[in-house]
Amino acid sequence: MLVMVPPGGNPATYEPKPRQMASLSKCKLYFTIGVPFESAWLSRFLSAHPRILIRPVYTGIERVPMESTAYQPFTVKRSAMDPHIWLSPPLAILQARNVLEGLLQTDPKYKDMYEANFKKLTSNIVDLDLKIRDLFANADGKNRFMVYHPAWGYFARTYGLRQIAIEREGKKPRPKDLQSLIQFAKESGFKHLFVQPQVSTQVPQVIAKAIGAQIIILDPLAPDWDQNLLRAAKNIKKALR
Structure with a gap:
C-alpha cells in the first residue's frame, strides 16, 4: 500500500x-x-x-460545500466540496464499502479476507459511533464549538452540533472579518479554539488571546482514527457553547 x-x-x-x-x-x-x-x-x-x-471513496455520499458545514459570522461565497467525510463514523462505513468494492474488482482472489475485514471494521465503527452518540445525547443542533479550519462539519452534522469556523476558503479572515469574529466569539462565550497541527497557529493565537480562549490541537488526519475521533469528541463536548 x-x-x-x-x-x-x-x-x-x-x-x-x-x-x-x-x-x-x-x-x-x-x-x-x-x-x-x-x-x-x-x-x-x-x-x-x-x-x-x-x-x-465518496461514491454514494452526499457531500456539501464547505460553507454548508460551518457557520461563519461573515459572508462566504460558494466554496469547494467539503472532503472531510472520514470524520463522521456513519460516512466512514460507506467509504469502507467503496474501498471493499475497489479491492474486489482489482484483487478478487482475496475476496473472503477482504469481506471478513470489512465486517470486522464495520462492527468497530458502529461501536465507536454509539460511544460518541452517547456523549452528545442531549445535543439539539444549537450546541457550538469553534475551529480554525472547518474540518469537522460532517462530524458536527452527524451528532447534532455546529462548528464555528475562522478560516474561509482556505484563507485566513480579512481584518474586518477578524474583528467581527472576535466580537462574535466574546459574545458567545467560547473558551476553546480547536486548531489542527497542519496549519499555522499565528492567527488562532491572536483570536485566542483576544477572547481569552485556550488553543487545543484537534488533528483530523491522525493515524489512530478511531481513538482520535473519540478523543476529539470528548474535547469538543467540553468546549460546547
Missing part, C-alpha cells in the same frame, strides 16, 4: 517525492477522497500511469 500524503503532510500543499511517483508504477488501484492534493496531482499520476483504476 502506498500513501501519497504521509502523516503530518498537508493535503492542500503537499508535493509527492520522486520515490512516491516511481512507486505508482506498481499500483493497480488508487483511492481518492476529494482533497486539494488530488486536484493538483491526479491528472499527472494518470498521465504517467494510465492503467491505474481510480476509485473515489
Whole structure:
C-alpha cells in the first residue's frame, strides 16, 4: 500500500517525492477522497500511469460545500466540496464499502479476507459511533464549538452540533472579518479554539488571546482514527457553547 500524503503532510500543499511517483508504477488501484492534493496531482499520476483504476471513496455520499458545514459570522461565497467525510463514523462505513468494492474488482482472489475485514471494521465503527452518540445525547443542533479550519462539519452534522469556523476558503479572515469574529466569539462565550497541527497557529493565537480562549490541537488526519475521533469528541463536548 502506498500513501501519497504521509502523516503530518498537508493535503492542500503537499508535493509527492520522486520515490512516491516511481512507486505508482506498481499500483493497480488508487483511492481518492476529494482533497486539494488530488486536484493538483491526479491528472499527472494518470498521465504517467494510465492503467491505474481510480476509485473515489465518496461514491454514494452526499457531500456539501464547505460553507454548508460551518457557520461563519461573515459572508462566504460558494466554496469547494467539503472532503472531510472520514470524520463522521456513519460516512466512514460507506467509504469502507467503496474501498471493499475497489479491492474486489482489482484483487478478487482475496475476496473472503477482504469481506471478513470489512465486517470486522464495520462492527468497530458502529461501536465507536454509539460511544460518541452517547456523549452528545442531549445535543439539539444549537450546541457550538469553534475551529480554525472547518474540518469537522460532517462530524458536527452527524451528532447534532455546529462548528464555528475562522478560516474561509482556505484563507485566513480579512481584518474586518477578524474583528467581527472576535466580537462574535466574546459574545458567545467560547473558551476553546480547536486548531489542527497542519496549519499555522499565528492567527488562532491572536483570536485566542483576544477572547481569552485556550488553543487545543484537534488533528483530523491522525493515524489512530478511531481513538482520535473519540478523543476529539470528548474535547469538543467540553468546549460546547
